[in-house]
Amino acid sequence: xxxxxxxxxxxxxxxxxxxxxxxxxxxxxxxxxxxxxxxxxxxxxxxxxxxxxxxxxxxxxxxxxxxxxxxxxxxxxxxxxxxxxxxxxxxxxxxxxxxxxxxxxxxxxxxxxxxxxxxxxxxxxxxxxxxxxxxxxxxxxxxxxxxxxxxxxxxxxxxxxxxxxxxxxxxxxxxxxxxxxxxxxxxxxxxxxxxxxxxxxxxxxxxxxxxxxxxxxxxxxxxxxxxxxxxxxxxxxxxxxxxxxxxxxxxxxxxxxxxxxxxxxxxxxxxxxxxxxxxxxxxxxxxxxxxxxxxxxxxxxxxxxxxxxxxxxxxxxxxxxxxxxxxxxxxxxxxxxxxxxxxxxxxxxxxxxxxxxxxxxxxxxxxxxxxxxxxxxxxxxxxxxxxxxxxxxxxxxxxxxxxxxxxxxxxxxxxxxxxxxxxxxxxxxxxxxxxxxxxxxxxxxxxxxxxxxxxxxxxxxxxxxxxxxxxxxxxxxxxxxxxxxxxxxxxxxxxxxxxxxxxxxxxxxxxxxxxxxxxxxxxxxxxxxxxxxxxxxxxxxxxxxxxxxxxxxxxxxxxxxxxxxxxxxxxxxxxxxxxxxxxxxxxxxxxxxxxxxxxxxxxxxxxxxxxxxxxxxxxxxxxxxxxxxxxxxxxxxxxxxxxxxxxxxxxxxxxxxxxxxxxxxxxxxxxxxxxxxxxxxxxxxxxxxxxxx
RNA sequence: GCCACCGUAGCUCAGUGGUAGAGCACACCCUUGGUAAGGGUGAGGUCACGGGUUCAAGUCCCGUCGGUGGCUCCA
Numbered sequence: 166x167x168x169x170x171x172x173x174x175x176x177x178x179x180x181x182x183x184x185x186x187x188x189x190x191x192x193x194x195x196x197x198x199x200x201x202x203x204x205x206x207x208x209x210x211x212x213x214x215x216x217x218x219x220x221x222x223x224x225x226x227x228x229x230x231x232x233x234x235x236x237x238x239x240x241x242x243x244x245x246x247x248x249x250x251x252x253x254x255x256x257x258x259x260x261x262x263x264x265x266x267x268x269x270x271x272x273x274x275x276x277x278x279x280x281x282x283x284x285x286x287x288x289x290x291x292x293x294x295x296x297x298x299x300x301x302x303x304x305x306x307x308x309x310x311x312x313x314x315x316x317x318x319x320x321x322x323x324x325x326x327x328x329x330x331x332x333x334x335x336x337x338x339x340x341x342x343x344x345x346x347x348x349x350x351x352x353x354x355x356x357x358x359x360x361x362x363x364x365x366x367x368x369x370x371x372x373x374x375x376x377x378x379x380x381x382x383x384x385x386x387x388x389x390x391x392x393x394x395x396x397x398x399x400x401x402x403x404x405x406x407x408x409x410x411x412x413x414x415x416x417x418x419x420x421x422x423x424x425x426x427x428x429x430x431x432x433x434x435x436x437x438x439x440x441x442x443x444x445x446x447x448x449x450x451x452x453x454x455x456x457x458x459x460x461x462x463x464x465x466x467x468x469x470x471x472x473x474x475x476x477x478x479x480x481x482x483x484x485x486x487x488x489x490x491x492x493x494x495x496x497x498x499x500x501x502x503x504x505x506x507x508x509x510x511x512x513x514x515x516x517x518x519x520x521x522x523x524x525x526x527x528x529x530x531x532x533x534x535x536x537x538x539x540x541x542x543x544x545x546x547x548x549x550x551x552x553x554x555x556x557x558x559x560x561x562x563x564x565x566x567x568x569x570x571x572x573x574x575x576x577x578x579x580x581x582x583x584x585x586x587x588x589x590x591x592x593x594x595x596x597x598x599x600x601x602x603x604x605x606x607x608x609x610x611x612x613x614x615x616x617x618x619x620x621x622x623x624x625x626x627x628x629x630x631x632x633x634x635x636x637x638x639x640x641x642x643x644x645x646x647x648x649x650x651x652x653x654x655x656x657x658x659x660x661x662x663x664x665x666x667x668x669x670x671x672x673x674x675x676x677x678x679x680x681x682x683x684x685x686x687x688x689x690x691x692x693x694x695x696x697x698x699x700x701x702x703x704x705x706x707x708x709x710x711x712x713x714x715x716x717x718x719x720x721x722x723x724x725x726x727x728x729x730x731x732x733x734x735x736x737x738x739x740x741x742x743x744x745x746x747x748x749x750x751x752x753x754x755x756x757x758x759x760x761x762x763x764x765x766x767x768x769x770x771x772x773x774x775x776x777x778x779x780x781x782x783x784x785x786x787x788x789x790x791x792x793x794x795x796x797x798x799x800x801x802x803x804x805x806x807x808x809x810x811x812x813x814x815x816x817x818x819x820x821x822x823x824x825x826x827x828x829x830x831x832x833x834x835x836x837x838x839x840x841x842x843x844x845x846x847x848x849x850x851x852x853x854x855x856x857x858x
Numbered sequence: 859g860c861c862a863c864c865g866u867a868g869c870u871c872a873g874u875g876g877u878a879g880a881g882c883a884c885a886c887c888c889u890u891g892g893u894a895a896g897g898g899u900g901a902g903g904u905c906a907c908g909g910g911u912u913c914a915a916g917u918c919c920c921g922u923c924g925g926u927g928g929c930u931c932c933a
Binding site: 274284285286287288378379380381382383386387388392393394395397423427428434436440486487488491492494495535536538567569570571572573574575579667668669681686752754755756757782783784785786787788789790791792793794800802803804805806807814816821822823 | 859860861862863864869887888889890891892893894895896906923924925926927928929930931932933
């Protein structure tokens with residue numbers, strides 16, 4: 166005789182065991198119709214879940230009106246849609262074997278083992294959707310069917326799907342005592358799939374769905390295991406919400422830095438130059454240079470000392486640092502001294518021999534630097550250091566090269582040559598926490614100035630199970646504690662993640678998402694006990710004895726490439742005036758005003774603004790449209806009236822009308838302030854004061 | 859690197875094995891227009907590259923290079 170407590174605190178008693186479906190019906194027919202599932206004592210269950218003892222229950226319904234759909238409802242709908250898609254795939258490709266089909270952030274996927282020689286391509290999506298549509302229209306119930314472990318395994322052995330057998334074994338190992346199947350319809354009669362559930366009550370509840378894309382995956386995420394076809398889909402309670410979602414995706418794609426970068430001429434990646442190697446065009450170079458100037462100002466305040474180091478260094482340097490040969494796969498191959506190369510050729514040395522001999526150090530060569538730290542370390546080590554000198558903070562916009570896997574490259578976000586806004590801090594143990602906090606402060610300044618509000622702070626700790634880490638456990642404990650304490654000073658939410666530390670020390674990363682929802686690490690602060698050891702770094706302490714410094718690697722932007730790639734998407738190409746490649750464009754109304762327009766142009770140029778003059782052979786409307794598409798922050802429209810009064814008519818980006826006319830000098834002063842202070846709104850305040858805007 | 863898909867003008871994209879196309883951008887001409895596309899003319903192509911099948915290949919097949927998505931990786 167279960168008594169159930171509802172979310173509002175009220176209770177309902179039942180004479181016999183009941184189900185969430187029963188509870189819903191007991192409350193009212195409207196709820197019974199709207200219910201998709203429930204949480205019983207916090208556990209997500211289907212409407213047919215048997216409740217035979219007291220519990221709390223919260224029914225899950227589809228959204229009403231324009232309300233957003235609850236996470237639970239979406240989960241049920243998408244998990245159910247995955248089944249429907251799987252059934253449809255097996256109708257179209259009867260020999261396809263199913264592996265695993267969970268809901269994910271924006272939808273769901275199903276991993277499928279296709280028979281040799283068959284593939285699913287985007288051209289098949291429509292056929293699959295037609296089948297899905299039929300299954301949804303039939304509105305067949307999702308029926309659960311349970312078998313004992315023995316019975317269930319026997320069934321699976323009989324069917325012979327090694328993937329489902331594996332899934333079942335894992336479920337049993339995880340503690341399940343039975344196996345369950347969900348049929349879309351009647352068990353034994355209709356299609357079914359091994360599944361823990363739960364699902365929505367019937368296929369018709371999946372109101373809007375779409376097969377989105379096809380990709381490859383590996384069984385168990387193991388690159389050496391079977392290759393599977395991963396079919397992605399998405400589903401919503403109704404078509405309207407699906408359409409809204411697809412529209413959002415479309416909007417997001419418009420923000421893609423690759424598309425905007427091309428359109429606005431910010432960068433290119435050229436086949437002839439090489440994969441993952443970014444060419445910064447003049448406009449993109451301005452943005453990069455502005456960011457560099459901005460951070461350099463902050464670095465001066467924090468007493469950093471700029472240095473320059475070469476792009477290439479002897480292999481021995483990287484052997485000492487440990488980067489060669491352990492990360493050989495992700496480095497451009499070494500450059501071997503020509504004389505040594507000729508000698509090796511004469512000796513008939515094979516490629517494998519060469520590789521070995523480079524590895525062993527018998528042949529010397531040079532490596533494009535995959536990181537700047539060894540070079541900075543040699544600067545630190547180049548003179549005796551006293552504790553009075555610490556911390557030493559060496560900074561450099563250092564370009565590094567890493568031979569990332571070709572499939573991983575993408576636009577500016579993952580490249581093979583990139584410039585870190587790098588610095589290495591050498592300090593004492595007791596200075597560590599303050600120094601980390603100083604580094605985090607830099608990131609904070611950058612994010613605040615650029616209005617970046619949506620990011621994750623991750624403190625990467627060592628994985629207690631793994632053995633790849635160097636350094637003593639108590640040093641690690643202290644460093645991890647220093648990172649946590651420093652993260653605490655940020656004032657933002659942060660989370661610790663085990664196993665995310667570098668092998669040489671814990672770190673704090675700032676993670677953002679790109680336009681299509683992928684996560685990228687931008688700024689990073691990493692503590693390092695390893696390299697000071699390997700390079701035998703020391704300073705003389707107050708006790709007149711040598712001590713080992715601690716190193717911090719830090720890059721608040723991360724890399725200029727990735728940061729600007731992210732920034733393009735963050736601003737959708739509409740950079741604030743201080744960053745905009747072109748800040749102002751002067752548009753004479755007609756040729757009659759070109760002399761005055763040139764005067765305006767020259768005044769702004771003299772004030773240091775990036776300004777152009779568009780005297781094109783087009784109508785004013787067309788020139789405004791062009792400038793708007795180029796995301797230029799301010800347009801100055803000047804005609805005879807302005808020439809007469811010495812004014813400019815200002816049009817600010819994103820405002821589809823003229824703000825009004827101001828004296829030329831007032832505009833020059835305002836934009837000079839706005840760009841100098843790296844802020845927004847100074848120009849517009851000219852008009853706000855007048856009550857115009 | 860792996861799997862799938864894709865590669866046609868600077869860009870976005872049409873193109874049924876039978877003469878290479880459009881819009882935008884570009885150049886020139888006309889138009890001098892006060893707030894998001896004025897009109898005309900023209901130029902622009904080794905259909906990514908290399909093989910093959912065919913009377914005939916942008917189109918079909920194979921390979922290479924490059925891009926996209928995902929997987930794996932990311933010191």
